[in-house]
Amino acid sequence: MLTEENIDAKRWDGIYKLLDRSSLIHPDFQPIEEIKDFVKEAKILVIGAGGLGCEILKNLALSGFRDIHVIDMDTIDISNLNRQFLFRRADVGKSKAETAATFVNRRVQGVNVTPHFCKIQDKDEDFYSEFALIICGLDSIEARRWINATLVGMADPESPDTMKPLIDGGTEGFKGQARVILPRMTSCYECSMDMLSKPTGFPLCTIANTPRLPEHCIEWASVLEWPKVHGDRKADTDDPKDIQWLYETALARAKEFNIQGVTYSLTQGVVKNIIPAIASTNAIIAASCCNEALKIATTSAKYLDNYMMYTGNDSVYTYTFQHQRKDDCPVCGQSALKLEFRGDKTLEDFIEYLKEKPDAQLKKPSVAIGGKPLYMPAPKQLEEALRPNLEKTLKELLSSGDEITITDTTLPFSLQIVLTLV
Amino acid sequence: MINIWSLKKANANVAQKKPKVSAAQIRVQKDLSELELPKTMKTHFPVAEDLLNFELEISPDEGFYAGGTFKFSFAVNGNYPHEPPKVKCQQKIYHPNIDNDGNICLNILREDWKPVLTLNSVMVGLQYLLLEPNADDPLNKSAAEDLRSNRKNFEINVRRSLGGGSVSGFQYDNVLTKK
Numbered sequence: 001m002l003t004e005e006n007i008d009a010k011r012w013d014g015i016y017k018l019l020d021r022s023s024l025i026h027p028d029f030q031p032i033e034e035i036k037d038f039v040k041e042a043k044i045l046v047i048g049a050g051g052l053g054c055e056i057l058k059n060l061a062l063s064g065f066r067d068i069h070v071i072d073m074d075t076i077d078i079s080n081l082n083r084q085f086l087f088r089r090a091d092v093g094k095s096k097a098e099t100a101a102t103f104v105n106r107r108v109q110g111v112n113v114t115p116h117f118c119k120i121q122d123k124d125e126d127f128y129s130e131f132a133l134i135i136c137g138l139d140s141i142e143a144r145r146w147i148n149a150t151l152v153g154m155a156d157p158e159s160p161d162t163m164k165p166l167i168d169g170g171t172e173g174f175k176g177q178a179r180v181i182l183p184r185m186t187s188c189y190e191c192s193m194d195m196l197s198k199p200t201g202f203p204l205c206t207i208a209n210t211p212r213l214p215e216h217c218i219e220w221a222s223v224l225e226w227p228k229v230h231g232d233r234k235a236d237t238d239d240p241k242d243i244q245w246l247y248e249t250a251l252a253r254a255k256e257f258n259i260q261g262v263t264y265s266l267t268q269g270v271v272k273n274i275i276p277a278i279a280s281t282n283a284i285i286a287a288s289c290c291n292e293a294l295k296i297a298t299t300s301a302k303y304l305d306n307y308m309m310y311t312g313n314d315s316v317y318t319y320t321f322q323h324q325r326k327d328d329c330p331v332c333g334q335s336a337l338k339l340e341f342r343g344d345k346t347l348e349d350f351i352e353y354l355k356e357k358p359d360a361q362l363k364k365p366s367v368a369i370g371g372k373p374l375y376m377p378a379p380k381q382l383e384e385a386l387r388p389n390l391e392k393t394l395k396e397l398l399s400s401g402d403e404i405t406i407t408d409t410t411l412p413f414s415l416q417i418v419l420t421l422v
Numbered sequence: 423m424i425n426i427w428s429l430k431k432a433n434a435n436v437a438q439k440k441p442k443v444s445a446a447q448i449r450v451q452k453d454l455s456e457l458e459l460p461k462t463m464k465t466h467f468p469v470a471e472d473l474l475n476f477e478l479e480i481s482p483d484e485g486f487y488a489g490g491t492f493k494f495s496f497a498v499n500g501n502y503p504h505e506p507p508k509v510k511c512q513q514k515i516y517h518p519n520i521d522n523d524g525n526i527c528l529n530i531l532r533e534d535w536k537p538v539l540t541l542n543s544v545m546v547g548l549q550y551l552l553l554e555p556n557a558d559d560p561l562n563k564s565a566a567e568d569l570r571s572n573r574k575n576f577e578i579n580v581r582r583s584l585g586g587g588s589v590s591g592f593q594y595d596n597v598l599t600k601k
C-alpha cells in the first residue's frame with residue numbers, strides 16, 4: 001500500500017541509504033533518525049534566485065531539505081531564461097524569488113520554499129539567526145560583503161548557535177569557486193578580497209579621445225555623456241529606456257570613430273557590469289555548494305575546508321585549499337573588546353585612557369560609532385567641528401553597550417570596543 | 423556540525439548586537455584621521471557625521487595654477503577601498519586633464535586604483551595634477567594642445583581662465599583665491 005509515509009520514504013530512498021549507514025569516511029557520523037529529521041526541518045536560506053540560485057534551490061529540494069527560504073530583489077528579465085530554468089516566458093517581469101518558490105513547491109512535493117522579494121539589507125539579524133545555514137549564489141561583491149559582515153558580526157564564539165555556516169558559490173564564464181565560511185572560525189569573504197581582480201574601468205582620457213573598443217564608446221556614453229544630459233539623475237540600469245539611450249549614444253560615438261560591435265546587449269552588459277554566465281558552470285558550482293550543505297547538515301562526510309577553485313578555461317582543473325584567515329581582516333580579524341568605563345567621564349578622558357592603556361598605547365585615536373565620528377584628530381576642519389564632543393560625557397554621546405570603532409596610526413586596521421557605561 | 427547544532431536548545435538566547443559598521447566606513451575613518459594635509463589643502467565636510475561625502479580645496483602655491491583655489495568633491499561608496507572614491511572638480515577650469523564637466527583624468531582614480539592606496543594618495547595625486555598638467559592624457563583636448571605647442575601661451579590662457587575669462591570661446595569660473 002502506498003501511504004503518504006512510504007511515498008515519502010521512497011522519494012528520499014537514495015539520500016536515506018547514505019544516512020542509514022555508518023560512514024567510514026567521517027568518524028563522528030552516527031546513523032540516527034534525528035539526522036533525517038534535521039535535514040527535513042533545518043531552515044536553509046538561499047541568497048539569490050538567479051543562475052546559481054535556480055540550481056541551488058532545485059538541488060536542495062531534491063536532497064531532502066524541506067524548509068527552504070530564498071531571497072532576491074530582482075525581477076525576471078528575458079535574458080535570464082536561457083539558464084534560469086525555473087522561469088518561463090510568461091514570468092518575465094515577476095519576482096525571481098516568488099516565481100522560483102512557486103515552481104519548486106509545485107514540482108517537489110513536501111518541500112516548502114518561502115520567497116522574500118527584497119534586498120538582503122532589508123532583513124535584520126533576527127531574520128538571519130533563524131537559519132541553520134546559508135547558501136549564497138550571488139554575482140554582486142557588495143551583497144556578499146554585506147552578508148559576510150553581518151554573519152561574522154552575529155557570531156558569538158560563546159554561543160555556537162550564533163555561528164551560521166555560509167556556503168558561497170560564484171562563477172564567471174568557465175571559472176567558479178565554492179567555499180565554506182564558518183564565521184570567526186575560518187577565513188571569511190573579506191579575508192580574500194585581495195584575490196579579486198576587478199578592473200576599475202578604462203582610462204578616462206582614452207574614453208574621451210582615443211576610443212578603440214566598443215566598450216570605450218559605451219563607457220563614454222555612461223560616464224561622460226549621461227551626466228551632461230541628465231544631470232544628477234543616475235542611469236537606472238534596469239530601465240530599458242535608459243539602456244536604450246546609452247546604447248544609441250554609444251552607437252553614434254562608435255560610428256564617428258568607425259568602431260564596430262556596439263549592441264544593445266553589450267551596452268547592458270557593460271553598464272550593469274554583467275559577468276559572463278554559463279549554465280553548466282553554474283550547475284557545477286551549485287552542485288558543489290549543495291553537497292557541502294548536505295554534508296554539514298548531516299556530518300555524513302567531511303565538508304570542504306575551505307575553498308575550491310574550479311577552472312574550465314584551460315582544460316579542467318579544480319584546486320582545493322585552506323584559505324587562511326587574515327589577522328588584520330577588517331571584518332573577522334578582531335572581535336570586539338569589552339570595556340567598562342564611567343559614563344560621567346568625558347570623551348577626552350576616555351581618549352586619554354586609550355593613550356595610556358599599556359596594551360593599547362594609541363597615539364592619535366579617532367573614535368566613531370556606527371560610522372559616525374565622535375572625534376577625529378584630523379583633518380583640521382573635522383577636528384574643529386567635533387572638538388566640542390571632547391567636553392561631553394560618554395553618557396551624553398552614546399548608550400551603554402554601544403560598539404565603537406577606534407582607529408590609530410599604531411593599529412593595522414581598527415579596534416572595536418563594546419563599551420559598558422558604569 | 424550537528425554537534426554544534428545539538429547545543430541549539432540549550433542556548434536559546436542569542437546575544438544581540440548593534441549593526442556592525444562597514445569595512446568601508448572604518449577604512450575612511452582611518453584614512454581621514456591620519457591625513458597630514460599641507461597648507462595648500464583643506465577639507466570641508468558639509469555634514470560632520472558623514473565621512474563619506476566631503477570636499478577638498480587645493481590652493482597651489484606654485485605652478486600654472488598658483489593663485490587659484492580648486493574645489494573637488496569626494497564621494498566614497500560601500501565598496502571602498504576595493505573601488506576608488508568618486509572625485510569631481512566642482513568648478514569649470516582650463517586644464518588639460520580636467521574637462522568642462524569636472525571629470526578628471528588621473529590614473530589612480532580609475533585604471534590604476536589599488537586598495538592599498540588611500541584618500542591621501544588621491545589628494546596628493548590631485549595636487550600633482552595642478553602642479554604638473556599632463557598633455558599626454560588629455561580630457562580637454564585644446565588645453566592639452568595648447569600646453570604641448572606653446573607653454574607660454576598656455577600659461578597666459580590659464581591666467582585668464584582663473585579670473586573667470588574665456589579661452590577658445592568657453593567661459594571658465596573665477597577661482598582666484600579670496601583674500
Ligand SMILES: [Zn+2]
Nearest residue numbers: 188191329332
Ligand atoms: Zn575575515
